[in-house]
Amino acid sequence: MSRAATILVGGEVTAPLKVLDEPLSFWGGFDSATGLIIDRHHPQFGDRLTGLAVHLPASRGSSSASSVLVEAVRAHTAPAALLLATPDQILLLGALVAYELYGRGPTVVLLETSHPIAERHPDPWPETRLTVTARGELQLHPSGARETQEE
């Protein structure tokens, strides 16, 4: 499966896909020291986002989320990619600053609203890896598929 999307920050990346069931505020909801979701009200409380391609259904929360994302990049706990349904300025800024300071950071991708990940169907996406190509194509590799190289 190959679908177009827009890379806002960063470049090609392949990582396991993680679809969040609810919006997450990185400030107060994500621990940059551990990479874990620490919002007790979030259905995926306790899950680790480090190194994953994380789909966020909507933006939420404080503008300090950008600082938390940069701190996570510094501490090597950040997601590998953020897949957004809307161009969330807060997370985008965090990613831009991370690249400026540390030369690395999550690839930030804006999905088309009709994209199956954005529509969260099928749900969930077990054991699926996702590649974002440099041209902004998204390729999903179901469990066991090994046609792409690890990052």
Next chain:
Amino acid sequence: MSPSSTDRSGRTTAAGLDLTTDERALLEGDRGAGTALAMRIVCGLASAVGASTLRPITSAHVDGCLYHGPSSLDFVRAVAADGAHVTVPTTLNIGGIDLRNPDTFLGPAAEGEHAAELMNAYVDLGCEPTFTCAPYQLPGRPGLGTHVAWAESNAIVFANSALGARTSRYGDFIDICAAVTGLVPDAGLHLTENRAARTVFRLEADEEVCDPSLLAALLGHVVGRRTGEDIPAVVGLDPAIVDESWLQAFGAAAASSGGVAMFHVVGVTPEAATLEDATQGRTDTRTEAVSVADLREALRELSTVDAEGALGAVSLGTPHMSAERLRQVADYFGGRRAAVPAFVSTSRVTVGENPRAATELVSCGVRIVTDTCTYVSKVMDPRGPVMTDSAKWAYYAPGNQGYDVVLASWRDCVDSAVAGRILRTEPQGV
């Protein structure tokens, strides 16, 4: 090339942006590496939000001086490279410690030192050491139609709504980059067409259902929850009860429970003389009722414990207390002494200009907290629930500091502080 393209390093190019010769010179490093970095961030945001040009600002309010980790210091040092400096008048939001009373900080010593180092680094960039989340209480605040770059959600919503100044929802990083370059993307709430109300809220309850300031907090919480990031208009309120403290409490609540960056109160706020003004003539707005039951639910959501019994502490002044309210609270204490730890957060400027009210409060046993806030900085160690009049404090303090909280009117908070236990007369009707 796409307007939001990045090169392989992740650095955003200025593609799709129509820059002036002077703006391009900033990007090319004519004013040094720090300013060039700031310009790349401004241009990166502009590309992402689809702006085709940048717009000059007259002032900035910077929130980045609150410490989040070593990267906070890494960033401010990178911006300061080659002597970069703010180019417009720039105020600073609260930091992590009361800089003039560092001994009041109860957290780990290293954390306090980092917080102070970051606050001072922003002052070194030319920012004024205001350290307040209520820059609209400082002299020289922006007026109707003035373009500014403000960070801190309650300041943003107050600037747009109560002052009619124009700022998008800026936050960490972009705030100081705007201050250094004097530029922001010409998008969002800088554009008239994006300032129209989409949802109209009508209070279907007697305004005397509770104290006006508590009504502001509860109504703001409900409206924020239901609005998301849209612009709400509130109709049907008596303009006489809607003063600046009311707008401050309402906006802070709505910007905490939702992403509200601007609201209108029809008949009160400067871009809402009429409902038609507020909606800019749009007919596709939806109308929602707010009932007494909704206010009751908000009160329940914002209190983590039952509103009776033992009291650990009282915290007023989130966002920072105005000079007017400081006087009212001092008068209401009337020399009575607090029986539990009581805190009032306000700015060093407000204390400096109102020394008598501050002194009276201190003589009643109240601790005045400046430069920071009681839910951000560890300055209290309550042995029971904390009472507050702030929906914002009630929203964040349980998660940030692990405190239990009871929301009440500020008069009930004062009476409870004096009694040493929770007394709640408000809201009578809720």
